[in-house]
Amino acid sequence: MNDASLPHITTIRSHKGFTFSTISSLWQYHELLYFFIWRDIKVRYKQTIVGMSWAIIQPLLAMIVFSIFFGKLAKMPSDNIPYPVFCYTALVPWIFFANALSQCSESLVRSSDLIKKIYFPKLAIPLSSVLSGAVDFALSLVVLFIMMPFFGVSPTAEIIWLPLFILLAITTSIGVGLWLATLNVIFRDVRYAVPFLIQLWLYASPVVYPSSLLPEPWRSIYGINPMAGVVEGFRWSLLGTGNPPGTMLAVSACISLILLFTGILFFSRVEKKMADII
Amino acid sequence: MTNIAISAEGLSKSYRIGRKQARYKTLRETVTDFATAPLHRLKSSLHGHAATEQGELIWALQDVSFTIQKGDVVGIIGRNGAGKSTLLKILAQITQPTNGHAEIKGRVGSLLEVGTGFHPELTGRENIFLNGAILGMKRAEINRKFDEIVAFSEVEQFIDTPVKHYSSGMYMRLAFAVAAHLETEVLLVDEVLAVGDAAFQKKCLSKMGDIAIEGRTVLFVSHNLGAVHKLCSKALWIKSGNLVLEGESGHVIDKYCSDLYKIENDYSLRERRDREGDARIQFTRIYWQDENGHDLHSLRSGGNYTLVLDYEANTDSIYNDVFVSFLIKDNLHTPVLLHQTDFENGNFKDIPSKGQFFCKIPRFPLAQGEYTVNIFVSINNKTSDSIDNASRLTVDYGDYYCTGHQGRPELCKYLTEGSWELQGMSE
Structure with a gap:
């Protein structure tokens, strides 16, 4: 309201390709982003029996199953860390990523009514669907901290780097999520491809096995999967396994940023005609 | 010059209408289109006409230009499918024009459909904040108007109940109440008065009247010509995507009605797109x-x-x-x-x-x-x-009853035969 003195001028014309307004209008409407996140968190577990506990049940059950089959039966190496902790540490960012992808890829299509009827920065929709997973993420992280002393693992000083890896997990989720959400607006095939993609991606990421299985230079190349960098980063900062993930992390971070930027470009391009094609 | 709130120049919007069912493409279609499109293009250029295989180009809006002064309340009238809503959607920045441009001075608020963005699981209170934010209100602004909105919607009692338990009337009332308290200099409104019961419609209409008096610029699409006449000083008449007439609302409505009558009495239905x-x-x-x-x-x-x-x-x-x-x-x-x-x-x-x-x-x-x-x-x-x-x-008037009585059309439109008799009862 304080900008009332300056006449606000809206110019309407046909644009193609990326326009900076995709991002700048999000800043103008930043409260809307909070409200969307707040709504998604609030609504996520409405009318469920165990509610928020789903955030913990998911990684815990996955951990139990993986520990039995990969840890006990297949005797998967785990960098000298008790397998359950080893695997759960990876599951914390992984489940955040997997949920973010499935929520985000559907987010735009699910909001088609809004997109067709109201003007607002549409970027807020996929963004909020990823960020609203933060609460689940935090809960599952708390469970990890409870679990660690139980298995005799204590956190190392490297834990100060954890926020960096969390940021990388978020960047990767938003980057991939934006691509999928935007593609889903044009091709509904995405809806069917995503569950499958997530499943494959799980095994392509070092969740049930350590990336130390790979010798260099393959390990650095493995970093092309940005989740490899995220997962190994989590393990290194929380459990102190191996060496700091050097080149692999650098590769992952680069790929993650590339995904994010191209995702925003692609989104901005499609945003112009979204109301017509959704 | 400085008093112009909206100026539009040559606004056009085309849609490609192809296969009726396919509203979105599948990946396979795109891949096959991609592979065969050059062939098609080659073929059609050999035959000497443009590539129209993908469907017909429909102009929902064609070369529409107008200016609206600050503080004017302008009605947009026209038949279904004439392009009224497309025009509003372009001005509201929901969709882009294919050609032309427009400039709007002042914050723009649009009410194209009441209640979009309501979440059924959230309470009335929560939805007021969410919907307000979607419509572009700041949190402080919503806080300030919260009581007013609740009072207007007449759902005080249920404000902390999830809206999925609301009746459709309550839902629409709350939705309109939020939207009606949007304080922007320019307001684009599409047919929102068609909600709720007669009493609430009247309330909405008078709220719209208040908005008009406040000196804000309003663009108002409606089929309710009475409401347009009452609320709007000016009107734009859009017919098959073209702006036919703009001017004083009474005059435009008269012209529109006589045209409507002419078309409908032409009896030909071939041209009808609605x-x-x-x-x-x-x-x-x-x-x-x-x-x-x-x-x-x-x-x-x-x-x-x-x-x-x-x-x-x-x-x-x-x-x-x-x-x-x-x-x-x-x-x-x-x-x-x-x-x-x-x-x-x-x-x-x-x-x-x-x-x-x-x-x-x-x-x-x-x-x-x-x-x-x-x-x-x-x-x-x-x-x-x-x-x-x-x-x-x-x-x-016709002699339905064969008595010369014409019935009472102001009370009841339906006429029926009937005969009245009297019979006494013995005590």
Whole structure:
């Protein structure tokens, strides 16, 4: 309201390709982003029996199953860390990523009514669907901290780097999520491809096995999967396994940023005609 | 110069309408299109015409230019599918114009549909904040107006109940209340007054009136010509994507009505785009005949008439079970008369590819007044063609009762035979 003195001028014309307004209008409407996140968190577990506990049940059950089959039966190496902790540490960012992808890829299509009827920065929709997973993420992280002393693992000083890896997990989720959400607006095939993609991606990421299985230079190349960098980063900062993930992390971070930027470009391009094609 | 709130120049919007069902492409189609498109393009350029395989180009809006002064309340009128909503969507930045440009001075708020963005699981209170934010209000602004919004919506008691438990009336009231408190310098409104019961509609209308008095610029799309006349000083009339007339609202409405009357009395339905159905059978003309087969311009109560519906069927197949119906509504859009094939004769079988459906109505039972007729045809329960307001119908005074009494059209439009008798009872 304080900008009332300056006449606000809206110019309407046909644009193609990326326009900076995709991002700048999000800043103008930043409260809307909070409200969307707040709504998604609030609504996520409405009318469920165990509610928020789903955030913990998911990684815990996955951990139990993986520990039995990969840890006990297949005797998967785990960098000298008790397998359950080893695997759960990876599951914390992984489940955040997997949920973010499935929520985000559907987010735009699910909001088609809004997109067709109201003007607002549409970027807020996929963004909020990823960020609203933060609460689940935090809960599952708390469970990890409870679990660690139980298995005799204590956190190392490297834990100060954890926020960096969390940021990388978020960047990767938003980057991939934006691509999928935007593609889903044009091709509904995405809806069917995503569950499958997530499943494959799980095994392509070092969740049930350590990336130390790979010798260099393959390990650095493995970093092309940005989740490899995220997962190994989590393990290194929380459990102190191996060496700091050097080149692999650098590769992952680069790929993650590339995904994010191209995702925003692609989104901005499609945003112009979204109301017509959704 | 500085007092112009909205200026639009050459706004156009085209849509490509292709296959009817496919609203979005699958990956496979795109891949095959991608592979075959160069071939198609080559072929069509050899034949010397542009590549139109992907579908027909429809201009929803064509070269629309106008300026609106600050503080004007402007109505946009026109038939269904004329492009009114497309114009609002472009001004609201929901969709982009294909050509042309527009400039709007001041914050823009748009109410294209009330209640979009409400989440059923959230309470009324939570939805007020969420919806307010979606419409572009700041949190502080919503806080300040919260009580006013709740009072306006008349749902105080249920404000902490999830809106999924609301009745549809309560839901719409709350939605309108949030939207109505949007304080932007320019407001774009599409047909929101069609919500709630009569009392609430009246309240909405007076709220719109207040907004108009406050000196804000309002663009208002409505089919309710009465409301447009009452609220708006100026009006724009859009017909098949073109701006036909702009000016003082009374004048524009008059012109629009006379044109509407002319079109509808032209009886030709071929041009109508505001129809639904799969078009296996389509109505081409609607008119009335008297007993001697003469075409009529108006009917009289009590006369014997035949409604004639010309149609054309797509000739590929023979249709059985063809259901036809008509519905007459009075000037308040209240249905007053309905008849359909299965009431008495049963549906039609083996219909020829071109022909006429007749419906004889003896002693026409409607009192004098203006009516509209909706017509409908379906094959095996699947809608083929459905046109609302296919034609206007004028009924003049006629001697229905054979007594010279004309009934009381202001109270009741429907006339029926009846006889009154008196019988005493012995004590």
